Amino acid sequence: MSDGGSRSAPERSGLRAALSGLTTRGRSFLAAGLAAAVCSYALGQADLLRVGLLLASLPLVCVVVLYRTRYRVSGSRTLSPARVPAAAESQVRLRLENVSRLPTGVLMLQDRVPYVLGPRPRFVLDRVEAGGRREVSYRVRSDLRGRFPLGPLQLRLSDPFGMCELSRSFHAYDTLMVVPRVEPLPPVRLVGDASGYGDGRQRSLALAGEDDVIPRGYRHGDDLRRVHWRSTARYGELMVRREEQPQKARCTVLLDTRRTAHFGAGPDSAFEWAVSAAASTATHLLERGFSVRLLTDAGTSVPGPDGVGGYGGGTDSADAAGLLLDTLAVVEHSEEPGLSRAYDVLRGGNEGLLIAFFGDLDEEQAAVAGRMRQRTGAAVAFVLDGDAWASGPGGIRLTGGQTPLAERLRLLHEAGWKALPVSPGDALADLWRQADRAAVPAQRAPSASGGGAARSAVPGTPDGTAGHAAAGRPGPRAPAGSAYGGPDAGRRSPVGMPPGAAAPGDGKPGGPPTGAAPTGNGSRAGRAGVPRDPWPTGGDSDGTAAGGTS
Numbered sequence: 001m002s003d004g005g006s007r008s009a010p011e012r013s014g015l016r017a018a019l020s021g022l023t024t025r026g027r028s029f030l031a032a033g034l035a036a037a038v039c040s041y042a043l044g045q046a047d048l049l050r051v052g053l054l055l056a057s058l059p060l061v062c063v064v065v066l067y068r069t070r071y072r073v074s075g076s077r078t079l080s081p082a083r084v085p086a087a088a089e090s091q092v093r094l095r096l097e098n099v100s101r102l103p104t105g106v107l108m109l110q111d112r113v114p115y116v117l118g119p120r121p122r123f124v125l126d127r128v129e130a131g132g133r134r135e136v137s138y139r140v141r142s143d144l145r146g147r148f149p150l151g152p153l154q155l156r157l158s159d160p161f162g163m164c165e166l167s168r169s170f171h172a173y174d175t176l177m178v179v180p181r182v183e184p185l186p187p188v189r190l191v192g193d194a195s196g197y198g199d200g201r202q203r204s205l206a207l208a209g210e211d212d213v214i215p216r217g218y219r220h221g222d223d224l225r226r227v228h229w230r231s232t233a234r235y236g237e238l239m240v241r242r243e244e245q246p247q248k249a250r251c252t253v254l255l256d257t258r259r260t261a262h263f264g265a266g267p268d269s270a271f272e273w274a275v276s277a278a279a280s281t282a283t284h285l286l287e288r289g290f291s292v293r294l295l296t297d298a299g300t301s302v303p304g305p306d307g308v309g310g311y312g313g314g315t316d317s318a319d320a321a322g323l324l325l326d327t328l329a330v331v332e333h334s335e336e337p338g339l340s341r342a343y344d345v346l347r348g349g350n351e352g353l354l355i356a357f358f359g360d361l362d363e364e365q366a367a368v369a370g371r372m373r374q375r376t377g378a379a380v381a382f383v384l385d386g387d388a389w390a391s392g393p394g395g396i397r398l399t400g401g402q403t404p405l406a407e408r409l410r411l412l413h414e415a416g417w418k419a420l421p422v423s424p425g426d427a428l429a430d431l432w433r434q435a436d437r438a439a440v441p442a443q444r445a446p447s448a449s450g451g452g453a454a455r456s457a458v459p460g461t462p463d464g465t466a467g468h469a470a471a472g473r474p475g476p477r478a479p480a481g482s483a484y485g486g487p488d489a490g491r492r493s494p495v496g497m498p499p500g501a502a503a504p505g506d507g508k509p510g511g512p513p514t515g516a517a518p519t520g521n522g523s524r525a526g527r528a529g530v531p532r533d534p535w536p537t538g539g540d541s542d543g544t545a546a547g548g549t550s
Helices: 016-020 023-042 046-068 229-235 270-287 314-329 340-346 363-373 386-390 405-414 426-437 463-472 523-530
Strands: 075-082 081-083 091-098 108-112 122-125 133-141 146-150 153-158 163-171 175-177 252-257 289-297 353-358 378-384 418-422
Touching: 016 046, 023 153, 075 153, 075 163, 081 314, 081 463, 091 108, 122 133, 122 353, 146 314, 163 289, 163 314, 163 363, 175 314, 252 270, 252 340, 270 314, 270 378, 270 426, 289 314, 289 340, 314 340, 340 363, 363 405, 405 418, 418 426
Parallel strands: 081 175, 252 289, 252 353, 353 378, 378 418
Antiparallel strands: 075 091, 091 133, 108 122, 108 153, 146 175, 153 163
16 A cells, blocks of 8 residues: 555646636637727727627636635545556555635546556546545556556646636655566475575574673573573573574575567567566565575676675565565666676675576676586576577567577586576476476485595486496485485495495395395385486585485
8 A cells, every 4th residue: 555645736826827728718719809809999899899808808717716716625646556566457546635615616637647557547526515525546557567656646627617727736646566477486496495505504693702692581491501601690690592593595586687688578578578587486485485685687686785695585575575576677678798797796605596597698608607606506597598589579689699599508507507498488387397307406425434425426427326336335315206315315324334235223134235226125216216317517505416326
């Protein structure tokens, strides 16, 4: 809800402006009166002069009466809702109140709206009694996103003879925000979207060290192991350490807005698809509890830089979603030649999950995008197929398109991206599911020494199958029917047991020998299997090797 507030009509314009409000009828009467006066002087007819004076004086009297009219009215405007997606309607309610002690005459109410929202609404109001009010409403709709001002409200006064019309405007106006369409996305699990990913693992327990904690008074039910004895001795009462802050997952949504990377114009263009997809992704991740920021190729970050890196979300996820949608509602093409500015923002360190919507990439910009992946934990890219979009309705290719799409995707795959091509008519929900199937998270493989996780990928096939077989150890396990490792994935055998043997307490007398294919009884992964990743990656954000079946 947004309320324009009450505003009384502004001060009246001058008498010259009132004369300019003469209607066609009033101008005709004035011209006829002047002509009659000239004819009476030429013909010597005194009666004709009196008729001419009557005809000329009638519109002038109406102008003076309207000019001296002292109507005191107030008007307000209400939008419901004030933020709507593209192609949706919003209802505008106008309220006019007569705050004077005298009734008004016939009033015509007109509201100024941009051309894209439709014609200007006009309403004729009959006599409004003293202290009375009138309410009218109309609807607006826009297929284009943007910020559109509504108002100011205009009040047009007219005399009973229709000789003169005067317009008086209010000062208040409201803004209708038309945001991109948001498409619901299926709840999938992408690489790196675990809670506490990236910088979110850092917990703010204190201001300057473990001893510099912020204690609070003991409450019934608190764990006595969290008692802070130093503060207890200082304050003379039992004090406990503050609870740890919950881990927060972070995500950056990168939107490529370069003019040379998109083709066509209008609601069905490639750029509008990318904007709507970025809005859908940001809203979906905020609903899942992520801290999300929007980044453009120009280096602009929303929310702006602050103490936590410019991310929005958490308890104020609704406000963060509104801020991101309002930003995407007015985003336009940039004149940037490349993605270097966005890379400068991302190269500061691990930023968690990165989801990018790229336009048409050449080989140089694909290399820049590949370097972005090295600075993030996991990355998924949606790359517009320039040839397909340029051949569509209204599509115009602005770049040479010398680098084929397959080559661009290959460059991104080699850099660790999960890249998907986007063609006209593709639904974001279907691409989102494809990204889930393609983005199999890397598992921690046991090292040869039996201690810790492997820090580098074992040479072999993209899914790590041949790599584990060559190393002489079984791959990580996965629960049946799932492409992701469970709690026991990659579990090592106790020291002194042969490779592949089941751990005590598993209920399995033994496992397959080293390098042999696991049977259905000896390996959970042998029953379900881990689907191969069609696009090889360099591992997860921690540098662990991609797991696979042996």
